[in-house]
Amino acid sequence: MRGRLANDMVGRKPRGRDVVPLSSLRVVEIGTLPAAAYAARLLADFGAEVIKLEPGEGDPARRSAPLVPTEDGEAASAWFGYLNFGKSSVLLDAASLRDSLTGADVVICSLADGERAALGLDLHALGKSDPGLIIADVSWFGRSGPYAEYACADAVCRALAGMVKLVGPVEGPVVAPDYQAAIIGGLSGFIAVMTALNARVRGDAGRRMEVSVHEACLALMDLQTADAWFRGAGYPREGINRFPPTYPVGIFPTKDDWIGVTLVTPAQWMGFCRMLGLDDLARPEFTMGLDRFPHADEFEKRFMPKLRERSAREWFAEALERRLPIVVVPSMAGVLASPEFRARGAIVPVRFGGREVEAPALPLHMGATPPRPGGAVPRLGGSGAEPRVRPARAAPMRLRPGRPLDGVRVVDLSMGWAGPLGARHMADLGADIVKVEACQYPDWWRGVDNRPAVFEQRLYEKAGRFAVMNRGKRGITLDLTSAEGVRLVKELVRGADAVLENYSTGVLPKLGLDWARLSEVNPSLVMVSMSAYGTTGPWRECRAYGSTLEHGSGLPNLAGREGDPPTMGHIAFGDAVGGLHAASALLVGLLHRQQTGIGQHVDLSQIECMMPFTAPWMMEQSAMGGVSPRRGNRHPDFVPHGCFRCAGEDAWVFIAVTDDAMWQACCRAIGREEFSPLRSAAERRGREAAIERAIEEWTMRRTADEAMRTLQGHGVAAGVMRAPLELYDDPHLLERGFWQTVDRAFIGPHPHSSLAFREGAERYPVRFPAPTLGQFNAEVLGGLLDLGAEELARLEAAGVIGTEAVPSKRTAKA
Numbered sequence: 001m002r003g004r005l006a007n008d009m010v011g012r013k014p015r016g017r018d019v020v021p022l023s024s025l026r027v028v029e030i031g032t033l034p035a036a037a038y039a040a041r042l043l044a045d046f047g048a049e050v051i052k053l054e055p056g057e058g059d060p061a062r063r064s065a066p067l068v069p070t071e072d073g074e075a076a077s078a079w080f081g082y083l084n085f086g087k088s089s090v091l092l093d094a095a096s097l098r099d100s101l102t103g104a105d106v107v108i109c110s111l112a113d114g115e116r117a118a119l120g121l122d123l124h125a126l127g128k129s130d131p132g133l134i135i136a137d138v139s140w141f142g143r144s145g146p147y148a149e150y151a152c153a154d155a156v157c158r159a160l161a162g163m164v165k166l167v168g169p170v171e172g173p174v175v176a177p178d179y180q181a182a183i184i185g186g187l188s189g190f191i192a193v194m195t196a197l198n199a200r201v202r203g204d205a206g207r208r209m210e211v212s213v214h215e216a217c218l219a220l221m222d223l224q225t226a227d228a229w230f231r232g233a234g235y236p237r238e239g240i241n242r243f244p245p246t247y248p249v250g251i252f253p254t255k256d257d258w259i260g261v262t263l264v265t266p267a268q269w270m271g272f273c274r275m276l277g278l279d280d281l282a283r284p285e286f287t288m289g290l291d292r293f294p295h296a297d298e299f300e301k302r303f304m305p306k307l308r309e310r311s312a313r314e315w316f317a318e319a320l321e322r323r324l325p326i327v328v329v330p331s332m333a334g335v336l337a338s339p340e341f342r343a344r345g346a347i348v349p350v351r352f353g354g355r356e357v358e359a360p361a362l363p364l365h366m367g368a369t370p371p372r373p374g375g376a377v378p379r380l381g382g383s384g385a386e387p388r389v390r391p392a393r394a395a396p397m398r399l400r401p402g403r404p405l406d407g408v409r410v411v412d413l414s415m416g417w418a419g420p421l422g423a424r425h426m427a428d429l430g431a432d433i434v435k436v437e438a439c440q441y442p443d444w445w446r447g448v449d450n451r452p453a454v455f456e457q458r459l460y461e462k463a464g465r466f467a468v469m470n471r472g473k474r475g476i477t478l479d480l481t482s483a484e485g486v487r488l489v490k491e492l493v494r495g496a497d498a499v500l501e502n503y504s505t506g507v508l509p510k511l512g513l514d515w516a517r518l519s520e521v522n523p524s525l526v527m528v529s530m531s532a533y534g535t536t537g538p539w540r541e542c543r544a545y546g547s548t549l550e551h552g553s554g555l556p557n558l559a560g561r562e563g564d565p566p567t568m569g570h571i572a573f574g575d576a577v578g579g580l581h582a583a584s585a586l587l588v589g590l591l592h593r594q595q596t597g598i599g600q601h602v603d604l605s606q607i608e609c610m611m612p613f614t615a616p617w618m619m620e621q622s623a624m625g626g627v628s629p630r631r632g633n634r635h636p637d638f639v640p641h642g643c644f645r646c647a648g649e650d651a652w653v654f655i656a657v658t659d660d661a662m663w664q665a666c667c668r669a670i671g672r673e674e675f676s677p678l679r680s681a682a683e684r685r686g687r688e689a690a691i692e693r694a695i696e697e698w699t700m701r702r703t704a705d706e707a708m709r710t711l712q713g714h715g716v717a718a719g720v721m722r723a724p725l726e727l728y729d730d731p732h733l734l735e736r737g738f739w740q741t742v743d744r745a746f747i748g749p750h751p752h753s754s755l756a757f758r759e760g761a762e763r764y765p766v767r768f769p770a771p772t773l774g775q776f777n778a779e780v781l782g783g784l785l786d787l788g789a790e791e792l793a794r795l796e797a798a799g800v801i802g803t804e805a806v807p808s809k810r811t812a813k814a
Helices: 002-008 034-045 078-084 094-101 113-119 123-129 154-160 180-200 213-231 266-275 289-307 312-322 332-336 339-343 418-428 452-456 464-469 483-494 507-511 515-521 546-553 573-596 606-624 660-670 681-685 688-699 704-713 724-729 731-735 777-783 789-797
Strands: 026-030 049-054 067-069 075-077 088-091 106-109 134-139 208-212 249-253 258-262 326-328 347-352 355-360 364-366 409-412 432-437 473-477 498-501 526-531 600-605 641-645 652-656 717-720 740-744 748-752 757-759
Touching: 026 034, 026 094, 034 049, 034 078, 034 106, 034 134, 034 180, 049 094, 067 078, 067 355, 067 606, 075 078, 078 347, 078 355, 078 606, 088 094, 106 123, 106 180, 123 134, 123 208, 134 180, 154 180, 154 213, 154 652, 154 717, 180 208, 180 213, 180 573, 180 606, 180 757, 208 213, 213 464, 213 573, 213 724, 213 731, 213 748, 249 289, 258 312, 258 546, 266 289, 266 312, 312 326, 326 546, 332 606, 355 606, 364 573, 409 418, 409 483, 418 432, 418 464, 418 473, 418 498, 418 526, 418 573, 432 483, 464 748, 473 777, 483 515, 498 573, 515 526, 526 573, 546 573, 546 606, 573 600, 573 606, 600 606, 641 688, 652 704, 660 688, 660 704, 681 688, 688 704, 704 717, 724 731, 777 789
Parallel strands: 026 049, 026 106, 049 088, 106 134, 134 208, 409 432, 409 498, 432 473, 498 526, 526 600
Antiparallel strands: 067 075, 208 757, 249 258, 258 326, 347 355, 364 600, 641 652, 652 717, 740 748
16 A cells, blocks of 8 residues: 555645545435444544435434424434434435435445335345445344344343443442444444445445444453453452452542542552552552452542542542542533533534534544534435436456455554554454564553563463454564664654554653654654543543543443442443544544545544443533433333343343334233233333333243343343353354454464454454564564664664563553
8 A cells, every 4th residue: 555655646736634535425324223323424524425314204213312402392312413413314215215326335224134125225236236335234233143133222232242241239230321332333334334445445346344233342342251261250240330350440439529540550559549648558469450359348448538538620630640540520511511622622513403502523533634523413304315426436346355454554552452452453454553562561451560470471471351452463572762662663654554552642752753753754644642631631641541531431420320329331441442433543544545645643532432422411411401310221212121130140131122012022922911001111111110020020030041032032122141251152143253263372272353344244354363572573674674683683682672571660551
């Protein structure tokens, strides 16, 4: 890609910085799956014309809670508005389908097989008739496997993906509010389409991508599944805001509000204890999270009274000075009132006719191709479909052999989970990822600390979580605190297409490796920087983990039951979500670069990446001055909706009755037809507790899998609440080949998850295992930079490169 781009750009005048990269595209959205709608809206944000084909009664999401008043006194769905602003709405029939598809570039379809057949829509034939057409076929579970025809809802999908069982009090799980699977699945759909667009702009034919929302959610489980597999056992549910093996990782009351605290390293624990004046707890035997976790109750009796002495803002300010990952946990009102979020453009207007409400912005702060800031929600059938004369596409329209991103090179300066997950997506899709570590500062997901055994036994090569997150990457070592290390990484950047980094904001400028310096080396570079609050504003130096990102987004104040503290939904929610956004940003930037030769810097705030999960309630807060009460496992629209205990230890099934016909089927399935006269959700709401008792009487006589299969056989949305380790034996994932076995030095054969999308029946296979430290030094530095054996030996003797970690005090954290 690098050489071809340089040749193509000779004599071409670059376009201005106001280019909207997808402005020439027509996207047709068919079906009502929320994940598909979100993928299409992201394309609209970058300028695509998106035609939403709706049934006569409208997308069901138009009736989803929460509702906000419009200018004419009617109520409109905030959720529908967030999914669909910037689109046009056309009523679906054979004629409008035909006219919309004429001249289309991308089709995003979530119709079931029977619905497609009724419309005469054959996606395979459509692709053959237009070789350049990109098709994303989005569904809850993919088009094959035991669950392919299952009824589903957002929480059911997350339960089957392992996202629910470990969350909540010991006595039973509590699911987070809806729409999380939709956002995650939509991001994966967007990545799939952007991958195909990047390939097509280089001469490929269009690609047909099958996207599974269920498999997309599994990206959030990489840490827990890997840790459980290598331990041979998972962790139990330990209570609200407790997630072993890390402690503390939770939310605690202060004098006036709540703060989120995550302490991982020994230095952070000691700094926290000293900040509170509890120096006696800063002892060596408590330096690791696993050592602290058994003493959680004892510790909280000591430090919670201290936290109540000062305000959340005061603790946050001191934590910034001490570089501790502690943030305020805001309400929706707090988010909307934040001058810091507003200064960064993290809040945008969404218009329902003449009524404007506020919602989270797409958190991709693209330097050259910013997304549109908000937009108008379409009226049902408010537009007509017209055939379009599409601009001519470059020939030839055929698929090249290999993977869609073959020829792309990314220098990966990231560590941990978020950045490496974004880079792993690129690697799986064919990009050459050069991962840069240092012997003195390896990727901290290797588990490196200064205990002698870590180095003597090379334990840093035996971390399963590192292995699953860094497959397919060529790993090298360069000491970036040395002048030679900086010079060599700049040479790598000179020949690269992109750089991805997630250092704390001040680190790379001190090393001379920030955007300003690297763009001088490579003016067409795309660089994605990932930090907690972004690179601007007073909070830019905030240290963060994935849990910190959830804390700072406001999401915990929407989750849990009334009376509970703000409730986390994941041990490190923000990491995987940030990684998906990073991959999205890279693909948008690379497409624009290929079109124009212009590079750009992407300032990605990972806390802002979490804010789409709060969108309907932020809009409700904006419109109504408050948000609806928390409901725990219950749902504002679906009755019943919740976790039900089954036979066996801590065994649960999640059930969501999404419409009145499904309720009749549920009554038949459990043999309780005396409840069938309750034909509406409003009627069932009045007897919700009795209904829940009747269902649990039935489920407790069956295993969770038996209950799921029986209910699904009657068309009821139900899913086993899987634990992370159980996912490896899930029959649907096994039949679909989701788990791939990889053999790596120091570890041996172990399972890896796959991408959430694929082309046809085939997965993208794992290319090669995660690198051992410095494994590719000779191949990369010799092959790309022409360094000879003598020069490599000199660099190794000087400690600039190497293949073994050495003890060092870590001065920078991803």
